[in-house]
Amino acid sequence: xxxxxxxxxxxxxxxxxxxxxGLALSGAAVALLAGRDALAAKSGATxxxxxxxxxxxxxxxxxxxxxxxxxxxxxxxxxxxxxLALQFxxxxxxxxxxxxxxxxxxxxxxxSAKSKYGFPxxxxxxxxxxxxxxxxxxxxxxxxxxGAVPLFGNRDLSKAAASILGDEAMHWAILRNxxxxxxxxxxxxx
Amino acid sequence: MAPAALVAALVLAAGAATAAQGxxxxxxxxxxRCAACHALAYDRVGPRHCGLIGRRxxxxxxxxxSPAMKASGIVWNVGTLDRFLAAPLRVVPGTTMTYAGVxxxxxxxxxxxxxxxxxxxxxxxxxxx
Numbered sequence: 001x002x003x004x005x006x007x008x009x010x011x012x013x014x015x016x017x018x019x020x021x022g023l024a025l026s027g028a029a030v031a032l033l034a035g036r037d038a039l040a041a042k043s044g045a046t047x048x049x050x051x052x053x054x055x056x057x058x059x060x061x062x063x064x065x066x067x068x069x070x071x072x073x074x075x076x077x078x079x080x081x082x083x084l085a086l087q088f089x090x091x092x093x094x095x096x097x098x099x100x101x102x103x104x105x106x107x108x109x110x111x112s113a114k115s116k117y118g119f120p121x122x123x124x125x126x127x128x129x130x131x132x133x134x135x136x137x138x139x140x141x142x143x144x145x146x147g148a149v150p151l152f153g154n155r156d157l158s159k160a161a162a163s164i165l166g167d168e169a170m171h172w173a174i175l176r177n178x179x180x181x182x183x184x185x186x187x188x189x190x
Numbered sequence: 191m192a193p194a195a196l197v198a199a200l201v202l203a204a205g206a207a208t209a210a211q212g213x214x215x216x217x218x219x220x221x222x223r224c225a226a227c228h229a230l231a232y233d234r235v236g237p238r239h240c241g242l243i244g245r246r247x248x249x250x251x252x253x254x255x256s257p258a259m260k261a262s263g264i265v266w267n268v269g270t271l272d273r274f275l276a277a278p279l280r281v282v283p284g285t286t287m288t289y290a291g292v293x294x295x296x297x298x299x300x301x302x303x304x305x306x307x308x309x310x311x312x313x314x315x316x317x318x319x
Contacts, residue, residue, distance in 0.1 A: 053288035059235040060226045118232035140225030147223070147289035151279065190223065 046153030051108035053148050054099050057161070060144060061096040062113040064137055065089055070119055071130045081127055081178055085134065088171045095164050102157070128179060135175035141168040142189050165189075212296070217304025220297050227287070230314050236287060240315035242266050243306055247282075258284030271302050 068089035071077055077085055100110035124130050145165035152158045169189060177183035227235040237250040244267065248260035262282050264270050274281045275298050277291045292298045308314045 052284075052286055056227070056235060056286050056288045063234060118229075118234070120229075120232070136222065136225050139222050140227070143223035144226035144289065147291070150290050151288055 047106050048108075049151075050153050050157055051103055051106050053151055054103045054106070054157070055108065055111045057144065057148060057164075058096055058099040058103065059111050060141060061092050061099060062111070063117055064092045064141065065096060066113065066117050067119060067134065067137055068092065070117075070121070071124075071134060074124060074130060076124065076127050076130050078127060081131060084174060084178065085130075088134070088138075091167055091171070095167070098160070102160075131175050131179050135172055135179065138168050138172035138175060141165075142172060146189060211306075212299030212301070212303035214300070214303040214307040216297075217300035217302065217307075220292070220301045221304055223292070227289075230308050231316075239305055240309060242271075243268075243309050256282075256284055256286045258282050259286075268302055268306070271305070272298050275301065 068085050071085050072082060072089070103110040120133075124133060142165055145161045145168065149158045149161050149165070152161065173183040176185070224236075228237070228239055230239050232238055233250060233253050237253040237255070241250075244265065247262045247264035247266060248255040259282055264274065264282070272295075275292050276295075277293075278285055278287045278289055279291075292301060
């Protein structure tokens with residue numbers, strides 16, 4: 001990354017910087033999201049924008065849950081990889097629950113899971129294929145949250161997104177490690 | 191071809207390549223950032239990218255686009271992609287692609303080069319879409 005200021009909007013860059021400096025979050029800090037007062041203080045337009053961001057993230061989390069389900073049921077994963085997949089799926093369920101709850105608190109309608117996902121099942125033939133598929137989704141999720149952090153009108157939501165980003169970056173690293181790849185190949189995610 | 195003309199042709203070709211094309215191999219790495227929401231060949235949280243070049247924005251049948259994207263009037267090509275990907279929410283306010291964008295022009299050029307190459311690849315996108 002060349003500079004935080006590569007982000008076009010200086011205010012967004014400042015928010016990104018602040019979000020980066022506040023990454024160590026407790027579960028309780030994330031639960032702060034549920035504070036209706038802070039959320040209610042924001043204008044209707046901002047609230048609608050934030051709901052849109054949360055719902056897009058929720059859609060991706062729901063897909064990740066389905067992807068891990070596919071992996072777990074594929075019969076291709078042995079222990080300990082199977083255990084990891086189920087644990088990570090559990091995290092995605094927690095993310096999805098929190099995102100859906102927050103959307104509803106903001107007066108929005110939370111998106112639901114699709115009845116069918118078009119996963120490229122025919123390309124998954126070995127445990128390594130499944131792990132590589134999951135690693136790609138987790139890497140993408142880290143980037144997606146990074147791209148959402150500077151957009152929220154409400155900074156508490158940026159903080160929550162950064163907290164989820166951290167979790168998904170850990171998943172990505174562990175999956176790379178399980179594949180025998182350098183678990184942490186870079187100093188900055190992008 | 192005379193040597194001077196050959197040099198001129200090569201210079202022109204190189205100029206066109208940097209202006210419009212970028213490096214598709216690097217672009218493939220950058221495309222990993224899109225992988226939470228997009229795939230080339232099938233719809234996910236975002237629509238498929240096969241068939242993107244020359245397509246009207248919001249035109250994949252059955253994909254639940256935002257009203258903003260459908261009404262944007264954009265046709266996807268190297269130029270419109272470059273503008274959109276720099277700041278999606280500024281170019282299409284109200285889009286559900288709630289992603290800050292790819293601010294570096296070099297990275298966008300590489301990414302778009304990859305999207306163009308993948309769209310032409312029978313292995314990635316088949317013959318039709």
